Amino acid sequence: MIDMSPNLVLVVTIAVLFTVGVYLLLERSLSRVLIGVILIGNGANLLFLVAGGAAGGPPIVGVTPDGEMSDPLPQAMVLTAIVITLGMTAFLLAMAYRSWQLHRHDEVQDDVEDRRIARLAAIDELAVRDSDEEGPVPTLDEEAAEAHDETDEGHPVEEVAR
Template identity: 45%
Template sequence: MSVNITLLLIMGALYAAGIYLVLERSLTRVVLGLAMMTNATNLLLLATGGFAGLAPLFNSEIPPEDYNDPLPQAFILTSIVISFSVTAFMLGIIYRSWVLGRQDEVQDDIEDRRVASQSSYDAEDDADVPEDTTEFTPAEEAEEAPGSQRGAGNGSTGEAKR
């Protein structure tokens, strides 16, 4: 099986342009980047299918190696459906953003700027963790604890004795 270099070059260019557009702040460019990346993924799945062959319909005279693999085609159809739904969702977000704020750029809010200006040290995350972090009481303390059934021999587990 030989790989078509043209498909690989087009796929690489679509992935590169798609990733570049996804990293932009404009939601319209993000949608275009997602569309490019899904088309590149479809080309990747097409390239994995190998050479074009016969339809995967069973006939006893045709050897099995002449058939085309239907699985990449099914993956491509699934990818098309998923990309359509993600694109529709993103277009809804863009429309809502345009109706509310008359812009489609994602802005930093005050909390984002505050978090970005902090140092990376967090006292809670970087604190020493004690060796024993269990929430259960040890067996020695559990016997003396009120409501404990372990040391009680007064028939508190009467169902088992019957």
């Protein structure tokens, strides 16, 4: 009978990769988000291999007996996960580079709509008003003019774009 219990070191490594990866994904810096995506991708690859069970012979009918064949599905899943992680890495690198070109940092800024919802939540007010309510409803342009972004001070987009 084949021992199907996973190696404890691999299980702890998978847990650490996922934990650190999720922590880095919650950061505002795109370079940290990029490292988080890479760590989660590597954790997923290890998880697929550990979940695949013990190694066996090549899965070729006639060469290896049926009970000793390894499952090719986890290996195919790992190859797919590698491609997905590579695509996400390229996308995040492009976003971080573009952010560096425009703002000289790779921090993700709050969206005007996010700030409006956070402000309304702080005063315990509804984020969406009914169309039959009275009173002036500020437009998105008016709210954008009110918003203050501390990361853009001294680096207007027009200056950096030149």
